[in-house]
Amino acid sequence: MLDSKTAERNRETETGFAPHTSHWGAFSARMRAGELEVRPHEDDPDPNQIIQNFPAALRHRARIARPMVRRGWLENGPGADERRGRDEFVPLSWNEALDLLGKELARVRDGAGPGAIFGGSYGWASAGRFHHAQSQIHRFLNIACGGYVKSVNSYSSGSSQVLIPHIIGDYEGLTKRNVTWEQIAEHSEIVLAFGGMALKNSMVAGGSVSKHVERGAMRRAAERGCDFVLVSPLRVDLPDEAKAEWLSCIPGSDTALMMGIVHTLVTEGKHDRAFLERFTVGWPVFERYLLGETDGQPKNAAWAAALTGVAADAIVALARRLHGKRTLVTVSHSLQRAVHGEQPVWMGMVLAAALGQIGLPGGGYNYALGAIAYYGRRYNAVPVPTFSQEKNGVRDYIPVARIADMLLHPGETYRYNGQTRVYPEIKLVYWAGGNPFHHHQDLNRLRKAFARLDTLVVHELAWTATARHADIVLPCTMTLEREDIGANSNDPLLVPMHPVAAPYGEARDDYAIFADLAERLGAREAFTEGRSVRQWLEHLYEPTREALAAAGLPAPSFTEFWASKGYLLPQQPDDGGYLRAFRDDPGANPLPTPSGRLEIYSETIASFGESDCPGHPTWLGPAYVPDKTTPYVLIANQPRTRLHSQLDFGAHSSALKHRGREVATMHPDDAKLHGISEGDIIQLSNERGACLAGVTLTDGIRRGVIQLPTGAWYDPADPQEDKPLCVHGNPNVLTRDIGTSALAQGCTGQLTTVQVQRFDGNLPPIQAFDPPIPSDTAAA
Ligand SMILES: Nc1nc2c(c(=O)[nH]1)N[C@H]1C(S)=C(S)[C@@H](COP(=O)(O)OP(=O)(O)OC[C@H]3O[C@@H](n4cnc5c(=O)[nH]c(N)nc54)[C@H](O)[C@@H]3O)O[C@H]1N2
Numbered sequence: 001m002l003d004s005k006t007a008e009r010n011r012e013t014e015t016g017f018a019p020h021t022s023h024w025g026a027f028s029a030r031m032r033a034g035e036l037e038v039r040p041h042e043d044d045p046d047p048n049q050i051i052q053n054f055p056a057a058l059r060h061r062a063r064i065a066r067p068m069v070r071r072g073w074l075e076n077g078p079g080a081d082e083r084r085g086r087d088e089f090v091p092l093s094w095n096e097a098l099d100l101l102g103k104e105l106a107r108v109r110d111g112a113g114p115g116a117i118f119g120g121s122y123g124w125a126s127a128g129r130f131h132h133a134q135s136q137i138h139r140f141l142n143i144a145c146g147g148y149v150k151s152v153n154s155y156s157s158g159s160s161q162v163l164i165p166h167i168i169g170d171y172e173g174l175t176k177r178n179v180t181w182e183q184i185a186e187h188s189e190i191v192l193a194f195g196g197m198a199l200k201n202s203m204v205a206g207g208s209v210s211k212h213v214e215r216g217a218m219r220r221a222a223e224r225g226c227d228f229v230l231v232s233p234l235r236v237d238l239p240d241e242a243k244a245e246w247l248s249c250i251p252g253s254d255t256a257l258m259m260g261i262v263h264t265l266v267t268e269g270k271h272d273r274a275f276l277e278r279f280t281v282g283w284p285v286f287e288r289y290l291l292g293e294t295d296g297q298p299k300n301a302a303w304a305a306a307l308t309g310v311a312a313d314a315i316v317a318l319a320r321r322l323h324g325k326r327t328l329v330t331v332s333h334s335l336q337r338a339v340h341g342e343q344p345v346w347m348g349m350v351l352a353a354a355l356g357q358i359g360l361p362g363g364g365y366n367y368a369l370g371a372i373a374y375y376g377r378r379y380n381a382v383p384v385p386t387f388s389q390e391k392n393g394v395r396d397y398i399p400v401a402r403i404a405d406m407l408l409h410p411g412e413t414y415r416y417n418g419q420t421r422v423y424p425e426i427k428l429v430y431w432a433g434g435n436p437f438h439h440h441q442d443l444n445r446l447r448k449a450f451a452r453l454d455t456l457v458v459h460e461l462a463w464t465a466t467a468r469h470a471d472i473v474l475p476c477t478m479t480l481e482r483e484d485i486g487a488n489s490n491d492p493l494l495v496p497m498h499p500v501a502a503p504y505g506e507a508r509d510d511y512a513i514f515a516d517l518a519e520r521l522g523a524r525e526a527f528t529e530g531r532s533v534r535q536w537l538e539h540l541y542e543p544t545r546e547a548l549a550a551a552g553l554p555a556p557s558f559t560e561f562w563a564s565k566g567y568l569l570p571q572q573p574d575d576g577g578y579l580r581a582f583r584d585d586p587g588a589n590p591l592p593t594p595s596g597r598l599e600i601y602s603e604t605i606a607s608f609g610e611s612d613c614p615g616h617p618t619w620l621g622p623a624y625v626p627d628k629t630t631p632y633v634l635i636a637n638q639p640r641t642r643l644h645s646q647l648d649f650g651a652h653s654s655a656l657k658h659r660g661r662e663v664a665t666m667h668p669d670d671a672k673l674h675g676i677s678e679g680d681i682i683q684l685s686n687e688r689g690a691c692l693a694g695v696t697l698t699d700g701i702r703r704g705v706i707q708l709p710t711g712a713w714y715d716p717a718d719p720q721e722d723k724p725l726c727v728h729g730n731p732n733v734l735t736r737d738i739g740t741s742a743l744a745q746g747c748t749g750q751l752t753t754v755q756v757q758r759f760d761g762n763l764p765p766i767q768a769f770d771p772p773i774p775s776d777t778a779a780a
Pocket residue numbers: 122123124125126131133155156157337431432433434435436438439440459460461462464476477478479510636637638643644645646647710731732735749750
């Protein structure tokens with residue numbers, strides 16, 4: 001039955017505003033006089049502006065209107081081609097395009113086999129459980145092509161996803177069922193945040209989020225007297241509400257800072273010996289290293305000061321303050337998105353263990369809290385809808401960020417998580433719902449890698465650089481053009497996502513495209529199971545309804561749910577997850593690690609014999625080495641005006657650019673050395689490439705550091721060049737394409753070194769949002 005609140009919401013729907021959701025928040029939308037209007041979810045205490053990218057984006061010229069095929073591929077057939085990203089496009093009808101693609105998929109499947117198809121298709125796509133592009137493409141490739149080479153782990157947490165199971169246990173539980181914002185508001189006395197917990201980041205939660213609680217929780221904690229300490233090169237990495245003390249550190253030096261703190265605790269007898277004894281393994285080995293007994297170098301505060309740029313007395317004072325308090329140590333994703341990224345994640349756990357607070361309310365260790373709004377929340381008590389991908393007939397995989405290596409080095413070996421693996425030989429890459437020209441590093445290298453393929457297929461809603469490098473580009477709908485169910489396991493609101501606009505041009509749902517392709521490969525029925533979109537939604541909703549009914553709770557029918565403006569699911573208690581259970585009774589609730597305890601020394605990792613990830617946290621030197629030609633450290637972090645590259649052509653993203661370019665941040669003293677003033681255009685460069693950006697100056701950034709967020713679309717001034725200047729400000733033309741270590745092979749895109757200069761030339765136009773002009777020659 002509908003409660004009165006839901007009935008109230010239904011009335012609101014009658015004003016034309018229909019419920020919908022996105023990765024950056026639930027909202028409602030309507031079309032009025034041809035214009036899209038959006039407004040945030042009424043119960044969200046702290047909504048953000050990212051939804052304001054929708055209105056201008058919906059009918060923007062950057063949308064893809066019809067299927068297009070690259071001329072060189074159309075004329076010469078599949079094969080390696082340097083012209084990818086430099087060629088013309090020929091428009092085709094859907095039937096022509098799908099016939100060509102169906103034949104090509106069959107050729108590769110029946111020739112080289114499904115092991116020659118790379119369908120990892122990494123990316124965030126859109127919210128909505130059914131039209132989730134990754135699920136759609138994986139299900140299609142599994143059912144119609146016999147499978148595909150997949151990718152494992154993520155660009156978000158490539159090193160911690162491999163490390164944490166060895167040293168703490170379940171990664172999901174550590175990030176999603178641990179210390180919550182409720183506990184911080186109530187219990188924490190000190191929060192020591194490495195990499196901060198910037199509100200720009202917790203705007204976002206994959207799937208959906210109905211309430212942004214982070215700002216309020218930090219405000220409540222600070223008002224209660226909780227101290228926040230921010231360790232970061234950027235002051236904005238904690239909000240004003242936290243009233244944080246800012247320790248500005250050299251990027252990539254956190255491991256040394258943590259060691260300096262623990263060294264101080266140990267030499268002053270302030271470490272929690274009882275905790276270390278009972279709940280950890282390997283402390284004695286690590287302690288000898290820490291004290292310098294194994295390498296002659298005590299990791300004391302003076303040593304740490306020289307490496308981190310944080311004064312030795314500040315390190316000592318911080319260690320003393322942390323002792324005996326309900327202290328929470330948080331480590332952001334960003335720290336591990338760099339060379340040796342495993343070390344700060346591991347050392348953060350050791351610091352928290354030495355403080356003895358792990359498992360207590362509001363204390364201990366929380367990895368990635370605040371990076372995404374699904375962390376630090378309660379879990380739902382019933383499952384949310386998921387779309388089955390079926391079985392993958394190919395077992396091969398790569399760590400996700402090794403894609404260019406795979407394409408450039410087929411048949412060669414690499415190390416990963418204790419194994420020596422071989423890169424497969426890929427002929428065809430199929431992408432739906434991701435943007436490698438956003439997410440991958442060293443884009444000029446990626447272009448070379450893509451040039452080697454037989455065929456690159458992309459489903460996109462807009463002309464991203466990835467679409468421009470494809471051979472076959474199929475236009476897909478934007479979320480507002482289709483119906484779906486929005487949900488997230490850590491957010492109680494289940495959202496009926498109503499369409500508010502017709503598909504753009506000839507765009508079709510990924511599902512419809514795959515269904516028609518499956519038909520050409522003899523698999524339509526297996527792929528669709530005979531269901532329409534609406535029938536799928538009802539089918540996916542059913543397990544949630546059944547679980548509600550089984551729990552004796554109101555269990556609305558699909559029709560009732562669909563007529564509502566959202567249904568609130570029950571949530572589990574805020575119980576601290578497996579770390580609390582472990583602390584309460586380590587015998588009954590051992591950690592899922594080899595020893596059942598926190599592993600300060602890991603025999604497993606040590607047995608792999610990797611010099612870039614030894615058996616305990618180790619200072620392995622800085623992640624990058626600035627030199628005369630590239631003296632600055634570039635931080636390429638997440639953008640605050642959009643999610644990654646999505647809807648970069650929207651109004652909110654555009655409004656915060658300068659003369660059309662993404663804006664970099666510099667310290668005024670550094671800027672002065674180069675004659676750079678507020679509002680100039682600058683050029684950032686290194687041996688891998690160069691890009692332009694606007695610039696803003698602030699003393700809220702550490703000297704020697706330049707920050708340029710990711711997400712401005714790659715926009716080569718002259719695509720024919722080998723290393724063209726990106727005129728728009730995509731930092732991934734500068735970043736390095738190497739793994740974090742032989743253990744995890746994670747993405748290292750966060751930090752690199754660059755030179756900077758003022759750009760005084762004629763400002764090249766932004767062309768990233770202009771669609772390629774379709775070639776007028778008829779299809780071959
Ligand atoms: N230098 C550097 N690089 C980084 C990072 C960094 O810190 N520094 N961060 C990394 C991280 S953490 C991440 S998660 C990645 C993010 O990388 P991605 O997830 O690849 O980035 P998005 O821009 O979200 O790409 C999603 C794409 O899907 C498209 N899309 C949306 N909805 C649909 C749909 O329904 N169907 C289809 N077919 N397409 C759709 C969008 O238009 C967009 O192009 O970037 C990584 N890259």
